Amino acid sequence: MENNTAATGSRSEYKKHSLWTDVWIRLRKNTIAVIAIIVFLCILIVCLSAPLIYDYDEDIVQPDISRQMQAPSKEHILGCDEIGRDILARIIWGGRITIIVSFCALGIAFIIGIVLGTVAAFYGGWAETIIMRIIDIIMSVPSVLLMITLATLIKPSIPNLTFVVAFGLIPNQARIIRGQALQVIDQEFIKAARVQGASDFRIIVNHILPNALSPIITTTILDIAYAVMTISTLSFLGLGVQQPNPEWGTMLNSGRQYLRQAWHMSTFPGVALTITLMALTLIGDGLRDALDPRMKR
Amino acid sequence: MSEHPYLEVRHLKKYFMTPNGPLHAVDDVSFTLEKGRTIGLVGESGCGKSTLGHMIARLLDATDGEILLEGEDILKYNGRKLKDLRRRIQIIFQDPFSSLNPRKTVYNTIAEPIIIQKMCKSKKEVEDRVFEIMELVGLAERYVNVYPHELDGGRRQRVGIARALALDPELIVCDEPVSALDVSIQAQILNLLKRLQQQFGYTYIFITHDLSVVKHFAQDVLVMYLGQLVEQAPVKELFAHPRHPYTQGLLSAIPSTDIDNVKDRIILKGEITSPINPPDECRFADRCEYVSEACRKKAPQLQRLGDDHLVSCFAPLD
Amino acid sequence: MNDMLNETVNAAAEETAEVIAEEAAGINTEIVSDESENLLEVKDLTVEFHTDSGIVQAINGLSFSLKAGETVGLVGETGAGKTTTALAIMGLINCPPGFYKSGEIIYKGKDLMKIPESEYLKIRGREISMIFQDPMTALNPVMPVIDQISEVIKNHKHVSAKEAREEAIEMLKVVRIPPERADEYPHQFSGGMRQRIVIAIALACNPALLIADEPTTALDVTIQAQVLEMMRELRDNFNTSMIMITHDFGVVAETCDKVAIVYAGEVLESGTKRDIFKNPSHPYTVGLFGAIPNLNEDTEFLYQIEGLMPDPMDLPKGCPFAPRCSYAKDICHAEKPCVSRLPGEEHVVKCHKYTGSDENQEIVNEEWRDE
Numbered sequence: 001m002e003n004n005t006a007a008t009g010s011r012s013e014y015k016k017h018s019l020w021t022d023v024w025i026r027l028r029k030n031t032i033a034v035i036a037i038i039v040f041l042c043i044l045i046v047c048l049s050a051p052l053i054y055d056y057d058e059d060i061v062q063p064d065i066s067r068q069m070q071a072p073s074k075e076h077i078l079g080c081d082e083i084g085r086d087i088l089a090r091i092i093w094g095g096r097i098t099i100i101v102s103f104c105a106l107g108i109a110f111i112i113g114i115v116l117g118t119v120a121a122f123y124g125g126w127a128e129t130i131i132m133r134i135i136d137i138i139m140s141v142p143s144v145l146l147m148i149t150l151a152t153l154i155k156p157s158i159p160n161l162t163f164v165v166a167f168g169l170i171p172n173q174a175r176i177i178r179g180q181a182l183q184v185i186d187q188e189f190i191k192a193a194r195v196q197g198a199s200d201f202r203i204i205v206n207h208i209l210p211n212a213l214s215p216i217i218t219t220t221i222l223d224i225a226y227a228v229m230t231i232s233t234l235s236f237l238g239l240g241v242q243q244p245n246p247e248w249g250t251m252l253n254s255g256r257q258y259l260r261q262a263w264h265m266s267t268f269p270g271v272a273l274t275i276t277l278m279a280l281t282l283i284g285d286g287l288r289d290a291l292d293p294r295m296k297r
Numbered sequence: 298m299s300e301h302p303y304l305e306v307r308h309l310k311k312y313f314m315t316p317n318g319p320l321h322a323v324d325d326v327s328f329t330l331e332k333g334r335t336i337g338l339v340g341e342s343g344c345g346k347s348t349l350g351h352m353i354a355r356l357l358d359a360t361d362g363e364i365l366l367e368g369e370d371i372l373k374y375n376g377r378k379l380k381d382l383r384r385r386i387q388i389i390f391q392d393p394f395s396s397l398n399p400r401k402t403v404y405n406t407i408a409e410p411i412i413i414q415k416m417c418k419s420k421k422e423v424e425d426r427v428f429e430i431m432e433l434v435g436l437a438e439r440y441v442n443v444y445p446h447e448l449d450g451g452r453r454q455r456v457g458i459a460r461a462l463a464l465d466p467e468l469i470v471c472d473e474p475v476s477a478l479d480v481s482i483q484a485q486i487l488n489l490l491k492r493l494q495q496q497f498g499y500t501y502i503f504i505t506h507d508l509s510v511v512k513h514f515a516q517d518v519l520v521m522y523l524g525q526l527v528e529q530a531p532v533k534e535l536f537a538h539p540r541h542p543y544t545q546g547l548l549s550a551i552p553s554t555d556i557d558n559v560k561d562r563i564i565l566k567g568e569i570t571s572p573i574n575p576p577d578e579c580r581f582a583d584r585c586e587y588v589s590e591a592c593r594k595k596a597p598q599l600q601r602l603g604d605d606h607l608v609s610c611f612a613p614l615d
Numbered sequence: 616m617n618d619m620l621n622e623t624v625n626a627a628a629e630e631t632a633e634v635i636a637e638e639a640a641g642i643n644t645e646i647v648s649d650e651s652e653n654l655l656e657v658k659d660l661t662v663e664f665h666t667d668s669g670i671v672q673a674i675n676g677l678s679f680s681l682k683a684g685e686t687v688g689l690v691g692e693t694g695a696g697k698t699t700t701a702l703a704i705m706g707l708i709n710c711p712p713g714f715y716k717s718g719e720i721i722y723k724g725k726d727l728m729k730i731p732e733s734e735y736l737k738i739r740g741r742e743i744s745m746i747f748q749d750p751m752t753a754l755n756p757v758m759p760v761i762d763q764i765s766e767v768i769k770n771h772k773h774v775s776a777k778e779a780r781e782e783a784i785e786m787l788k789v790v791r792i793p794p795e796r797a798d799e800y801p802h803q804f805s806g807g808m809r810q811r812i813v814i815a816i817a818l819a820c821n822p823a824l825l826i827a828d829e830p831t832t833a834l835d836v837t838i839q840a841q842v843l844e845m846m847r848e849l850r851d852n853f854n855t856s857m858i859m860i861t862h863d864f865g866v867v868a869e870t871c872d873k874v875a876i877v878y879a880g881e882v883l884e885s886g887t888k889r890d891i892f893k894n895p896s897h898p899y900t901v902g903l904f905g906a907i908p909n910l911n912e913d914t915e916f917l918y919q920i921e922g923l924m925p926d927p928m929d930l931p932k933g934c935p936f937a938p939r940c941s942y943a944k945d946i947c948h949a950e951k952p953c954v955s956r957l958p959g960e961e962h963v964v965k966c967h968k969y970t971g972s973d974e975n976q977e978i979v980n981e982e983w984r985d986e
Contacts, residue, residue, distance in 0.1 A: 187395040187396075188390040188391075188392055188395045188396035189395065189396050189397055189398040191351075191356050191388070191390070192388070192390065192396055192457070192460060192461075193398075193409070194356060195354050195355070195356060195383060195386070195387060195388050196383055196387075196409065196410035196413050196414070196460075196464065197379070197380040197383035197384070197410075197413050197414055198409070198413050202413065206398075206409070207398050210398075210400040211398065211399065211400055341835035341836065341837060341838075342835055449923055450693075451923065479692035479693050479862065480692060480862060480903055480906050480907060481692060481902065481903065481906050481919070481920040482692075482923075483906065484905075484906035484907075484917040484918065484919050484920070485919050485920075485921075487908070487917055488916045488917055488919055491915075491916060492916075506835065506836065507836075508836070508910075509907065509908040509909070509910050510908050512908060512910055513908030513909075513913075513914070513917065514908070536910070546837055547836060547837060549840075550836045550837045550839065550840035551836060551865060551910065552839075552840075552843070552863065552865025552866050552868060552869045553865055553868060553869075553910065554864045554865050554868050554892065554904075554907065554909075555868070555911065556868050556888060556889065556892045556893075562840065562844075564837075564840050564841055564844055565837045565840070565841075566841075568805045568807055568808070568838065569805075569835075
């Protein structure tokens with residue numbers, strides 16, 4: 001039947017990979033994405049190990065007027081801020097908070113968004129109407145306004161901040177996932193799975209999600225940027241991370257006032273933010289390509 | 298067992314609700330099918346042939362009617378029973394592109410039904426079964442870890458067939474399995490399906506718009522028009538003596554490759570009318586050249602002319 | 616089935632031998648008929664597409680010709696290069712990635728490949744027009760159909776808007792669309808009607824040549840019959856020449872005078888409809904006929920051409936069909952066959968089976984017969 005010339009080797013040659021192994025194999029070939037991943041991992045490791053490097057009370061909170069707005073020097077590589085705290089220490093500690101909060105928020109939003117989006121797309125009818133109307137209502141309110149309202153209603157704390165940021169991300173996530181899922185649902189391979197007796201859960205997890213997820217990877221990564229900005233905005237308004245806790249957005253803002261006297265105060269947190277966001281975007285791009293076998297070659 | 302036909306469809310109806318009224322996709326269709334045979338379901342787009350096939354494969358619920366498989370109404374099945382039924386009835390789809398999950402390799406696509414239905418005890422068994430089926434449908438082993446987009450249309454269709462065969466079904470609904478393929482690939486797939494039938498005794502419901510394929514492939518033919526059965530007969534009988542004016546027009550419309558005997562063709566006028574809220578008259582009346590008063594008054598019923606020949610027409614042709 | 620094919624091919628080979636013998640005996644047959652008669656002549660057309668992953672050899676030395684009033688059918692499977700040929704004649708291949716490597720497209724004595732774009736604009740739509748497969752995407756969804764027809768007329772004739780509209784309404788009547796529906800939008804028409812509107816647009820300026828790219832593939836069989844009948848009628852009334860691109864031999868039988876079998880960007884066999892249908896000679900042509908379920912015959916299994924069309928990025932060195940051909944010899948894999956003439960008015964075939972000088976022709980045939 002087949003007139004193929006290639007040798008047909010033994011069966012063991014055909015290792016069966018999971019989707020994610022294949023994704024990783026393809027991702028590995030993308031040098032830029034690999035560099036981005038390494039950069040991001042470094043940031044992640046450094047920020048998460050902040051407590052091992054700097055003591056919170058001593059290095060982060062304790063002011064030292066003698067070092068006020070000191071320029072970068074040997075002892076303080078990135079200089080000091082307006083009350084003499086080491087900027088490098090604060091960036092590392094601040095990154096820890098920013099990263100943890102934005103990732104947790106995104107994770108929550110992502111999971112809730114997937115559930116709401118796929119349920120709406122898969123079951124349609126009443127479920128869809130209710131979910132989508134609520135989402136429309138939330139989206140019709142300007143998101144900053146919504147989050148400020150929410151943040152004022154509850155006590156400013158880090159878990160609450162996470163929840164507020166997540167809440168702002170859910171509608172967008174759910175809508176995008178629903179849109180992607182709807183495109184997949186009408187395809188014949190979904191019908192084929194049904195005819196095989198696959199359960200709804202299996203169809204959603206095995207067939208709809210893998211096909212719906214890759215297009216939203218990039219938007220999700222952009223959502224991290226959005227989350228980071230939201231955290232900074234809320235912190236700036238005094239509704240997010242509270243002083244003396246460090247946070248990149250607050251550092252950026254407080255440094256802005258002294259831009260003429262001490263450029264390093266806002267520049268370095270800004271650089272940290274830019275590198276992180278750029279690495280995330282490049283990882284997102286790489287993942288999107290790797291997730292889509294059609295983009296291979 | 299023997300008192301029941303293998304598959305019996307009784308007064309099956311499927312209406313879709315539209316803003317303009319109910320769309321009669323399948324309207325009171327009845328037929329029987331014996332085990333191991335192939336029945337061809339022919340008609341033009343929108344005649345309801347795919348809807349009918351999908352109802353038999355339990356992809357769509359019926360509005361009314363019964364589908365009896367060895368005497369049991371499968372439309373009433375759900376839960377465990379429905380899942381078991383899935384093993385017995387499978388479907389092959391038309392579009393070799395959208396019928397395969399682009400994120401699953403050939404192996405995973407074929408293994409999935411086996412895993413869902415827990416047909417094999419060990420991973421090794423699943424693997425053996427997948428390779429066995431791939432060989433059956435003529436897919437070289439080296440395609441096992443390949444994604445659908447790396448395959449051509451013919452091989453994709455083979456994967457689709459393999460997936461349907463994985464559960465060792467009895468009845469296979471073939472929903473235009475070759476319409477999207479080139480002539481030479483179409484021949485390969487048709488031969489494959491026929492060979493498999495001879496080997497395993499599958500019963501086929503073969504849905505197509507291509508009459509020459511039906512002539513080649515099926516033993517009995519059902520001709521559908523706007524959701525209704527207009528004629529049913531064994532293939533030879535139908536092609537030799539079409540009794541319904543629509544069948545006659547349909548057969549006459551096939552472009553013939555016989556350049557010496559240029560046939561006088563009957564070109565049906567007009568186009569298929571809307572299946573939304575059809576009036577109670579013969580649905581073919583507007584396009585029929587033999588139309589009479591009677592056709593406008595009520596819809597004709599399927600009547601028996603000869604042993605296996607059924608026609609739904611007030612004045613069947615000779 | 617295989618035996619039958621074998622016989623057909625062998626019989627054809629024998630006949631060739633006779634013809635060649637006759638020619639050798641001094642009966643001079645002019646292979647190329649008077650060129651000036653041809654409305655269109657495509658000679659040795661070679662088109663490549665340069666992509667990131669390599670060079671796609673879409674058309675490889677494709678030749679055919681067409682006299683005024685004739686219809687030629689280009690028959691082949693997906694990827695054979697039929698549509699690319701049509702686009703090349705229309706001058707619609709984007710360069711890059713497209714690249715005309717060699718060949719000529721001579722239309723009314725002019726080589727279309729050498730004329731400037733400004734001149735091409737006058738030819739396209741007016742002299743040569745084209746019908747596409749999908750009538751829905753060929754029409755602009757937000758423009759009333761009448762405007763789409765009159766636009767073509769306005770583009771090519773110096774007439775007022777009113778006159779153009781009147782002409783357009785005439786065209787609608789010709790394709791039997793009620794003029795009162797003129798101001799409706801494409802989605803309000805059925806598939807068959809849309810294709811008739813596309814035909815009306817294509818014929819609006821009374822072109823000398825109409826290229827129809829699978830015009831009925833998307834239509835139901837009864838609608839296809841209506842459209843084909845109308846196309847035949849219009850072609851005869853307007854005396855238009857036509858290139859019918861299709862994969863369906865039935866459509867060819869009903870509409871064409873001449874047939875060219877296209878495979879991997881070249882014509883493997885061409886001739887009059889009778890030549891091809893009654894005496895198919897190339898193993899591919901024979902295989903294609905065997906692969907179609909026949910309405911008048913019963914066969915248990917269809918003839919199967921094994922394998923697939925070659926990858927246009929990696930074409931075989933010899934005959935493009937050799938890897939799938941059950942008669943292939945060493946020479947088929949090594950060398951490209953030349954064109955050989957067969958009995959019949961214009962019957963030519965590109966196959967090693969039919970080539971060779973007078974002396975070794977017999978030997979070659981002997982060899983084939985042993986198979």
